[in-house]
Amino acid sequence: MTEGTLATIGLAILQAAGMLALAPLLRGLIKKMKATLQTRQGPPLLQVYFDLAKLLRKESVRSETASWLYVAGPRMYFATAVAATTLVPVWMAAAPLEAAGGVLALVGILALGRFFLATAALDTGSPFGGMGASREMTIAALAEPALMLGLFTVALSAGSLNLGALVRGLLDRGATFHPSDILALAGLFIVVVAETGRVPVDNPATHLELTMIHEAMVLEYAGPDLALVEWASAVKELLYLTLLADLFAPIGIATAATPVLLLQAVPIWAAKIFLLAVAVTLVESTNAKLRLFRVPDLMAVSLGLGFLALAIRFL
Amino acid sequence: MSAVASTAAERLGLRDGVIREVRSGELVIDAGAADLPALADAAVAKLGARLLSIFATDERAAHGRFTVQHVWWLPELRTLLRASAGVDPAEPSFPSIATRHPSANWFEREVMDLFGLSPQGHPNPGRVALHDDWPEGVFALRKDFADDTTVGRVAGDLHPFRPVSGEGVFQMPVGPVHAGVIEPGHFRFGVAGEPVLYLQMRLFYVHKGTEKRFERLPWRHGLFLAESISGDTAVGHALAYAHAIERLASIEVPPRARSLRVILLELERLYNHVADIGALATDVAFTVPASQAQSLREGLVRLHQRLFGTRLLRGTVALGGVKTDLADAGRRALQAHLTSLEPEFDHLITSLIDAGTFTDRVDATGVLTHQAARDLGIVGVAARASHVDGDLRRDLPHDAYEGLQFDVPLEDGGDVRARLMVRAREVEQSFRILRQVLDTLPATALCASMPADLPAASSALGWVEAWRGPVLHYVATDERGRLTRVKINDPSFLNWPGVIQAVPGNIVPDFPVINKSFNLSYSGNDR
Secondary structure (H helix, E strand, O other): OOHHHHHHHHHHHHHHHHHHHHHHHHHHHHHHHHHHHOOOOOOOOOHHHHHHHHHHHOOOOOOOOOOHHHHHHHHHHHHHHHHHHOOOOOOEOOOOOHHHOOHHHHHHHHHHHHHHHHHHHHHOOOHHHHHHHHHHHHHHHHHHHHHHHHHHHHHHHHOOOOHHHHHHHHHHHOOOOOHHHHHHHHHHHHHHHHHOOOOOOOOOOOOOHHHOOHHHHOOOOOHHHHHHHHHHHHHHHHHHHHHHHHHHOOOOOEOOOOHHHHHHHHHHHHHHHHHHHHHHHHHHHHOOOOOHHHHHHHHHHHHHHHHHHHHHHHO | OOHHHHHHHHHOOOOOOOEEEEEOOEEEEEEOHHHHHHHHHHHHHHHOOEEEEEEEEEEHHHHOEEEEEEEEEEOOOOEEEEEEEEEOOOOOEEEOOOOOOHHHHHHHHHHHHHHOOEEEOOOOOOOOOOOOOOOOOOOOOOOOOOOOOOOOOOOOOOOOOOOOOOOOEEEEEEOOOOOOOOOOOEEEEEEEOOEEEEEEEEOOOOOOOHHHHHOOOOOOOHHHHHHOOOHHHHHHHHHHHHHHHHHHOOOOOOHHHHHHHHHHHHHHHHHHHHHHHHHHHHHOOOHHHHHHHHHHHHHHHHHHHHHHOOOOOOOOEEOOEEOOOOOHHHHHHHHHHHHHHHHHHHHHHHHHHOOHHHHHHHOOOOOOOHHHHHHOOOOHHHHHHOOOOOOHHHHOOOOOOOOOOOOOOOOOOOOHHHHHHHHHHHHHHHHHHHHHHHHOOOOOOOEOOOOOOOOOOOEEEEEEEOOOOEEEEEEEEOOOOOEEEEEEEOHHHHHHHHHHHHOOOOEHHHHHHHHHHHOOOHHHHHO
């Protein structure tokens, strides 16, 4: 094994560990900001960590009728979320494992995790699992093309489908700005809201099992199984926001792996994520959840924005 | 012979004198069981009667018979009519009216479950109150069933739910245990994907034998039990029980107590309506208005705590009056609270109906048509949202409602929004009522003194328009003046079938908001 490979693996592990460590904080932050807007005190910022620690200590209660799929679901979901973090530039203008794949690999890996979770949801035979899985896949089928269109639009201007190269390309281009970026950003933001199960698409805070999408899928899970699902969802959310920051405001990201540049890049990244979290919070607090049958309309808007962005790119 | 009794007899085509007015607002007719259906048809056709209750009594010890009783509300004559018919224990059945009057459906089946009297000609004579594991032939409200009897569970046939067929059509079982902290009820959806084809429900998971419990309680203690029939209607049920006892004992409640009772009832309406409006926002994840409503509701219950020492107004009603006075300082505090609450409540409603994402969720969702509401005998908020007029505060005034100026808001839509708007407009009317009562609070005693004993072998009805709808209690005493039968009617019992009608055609994820817009009590229904 060459030194370069070792360094790559080391970087990948560091980046994945960093994302795993910080993701619950983002969830806690959004909860806190939502509570503030409702003039509530809300749970402590670190509550999501406490919840994960509690769940990891508990035993996993599993249905007697469940097969290996049920056990594999959360693990695959977690593994794919962690793997996805290594394909995205977070603090450096290079993804640790960018040689392994680009935009398509990222979308594919996340889809794989979703596939396993949805299959596992069907496994117990509970009506909610099936309902949640069907709803999640319906929305995913519309969100994934929209995600790809948005990513392609930006990739076109940067000249690469590889996320590391893409970010470097955007940095080289400098501060020039193309109108298609706005459309792509709007389209991708809708995708992110849908993919992270936020209002107006889904409600992460509801107790009403009949209205749930993502939560209905994982309603059967308990203990460490549930912790894996929750943690992976948090990582995915942080990853999506990081992706938005990479694609539309890459300025400030470290262009080389020097301590000085990295020390500058991390707070700048944190500030971008914070702003995006504020945006998510505002959307969640000013909208009621859409009627389920209206969600496809919203996703169609996202898809339309993606098409327009792509078309304008060629003008 | 009273004029209203004669009019009723004449309109029903009966001999003069058959109908007696036992107290104001309470007509009684002793009919043969076989005459009940014809009487029901005539009452509905000629007097626009609405069914409020059907119940049975076990009078085998005293008179060697059961009775089956229909309680009709005659809005035109501004009175209730109780039709009572004896049933021979040797032939324990009575003619059903459910085919022509669907609101009788559950009532008659409950009589069957708890008294063992079978409704002849009932279109669906299955169990409604009893579950599958209750043995055949054990009837809990009969007098020979001691209330400390332990009844063993039996295997029993599983409740037959209506089958569904078709490609991609499924039955989806939900509950009785739900993901949130709510009362238990089982809902069985027939679904084709998300659209609901039909809904069936199984309730009575929280049947506590409350009516049976009354029969062992001293009548003065019954008040505490009445308060806990449905926790959100503590004043409503306590007042209905108190009214029945006071009418039975011919007690005149002092004017100040009557006014204070109006205040208590309207405060109960206020905090529940405000909470329900917030709950509708919660159910569609509209978090900011939901929190606003919660804080308004909290402000109200804290005010109750300050004024009466109780957040949910328990322990405020007394037999013969009220337990707590409202001093001058309290009166001013309440007036000041109303003044500040009114614009805040206005703002809450505006922020809801001005939000497109919110109105899109509640418009045309869960429509209960006017015809369905009429046929099913839906009452209260749910009825008024489907433009079925009626409010006992105006139509059969109790306490100090006679002479107060207020409107009974009606809506046409029958959807979730209509039920929301009825609540919103009723809140405005409650402000109006409270201001009038607070301005003219009479200075009299708080409580009439009650006699040592209730009259023997007599019975009375007590009613209240509580926040959810009419609450009706029937109280009967034995030959020693002890409670021998108390029948509790919570509006939830009449309105659950409305939910069943309102849901089909909607999609599964809209069920919670439809259900919440009715917000029926499981505890009050199951008792």
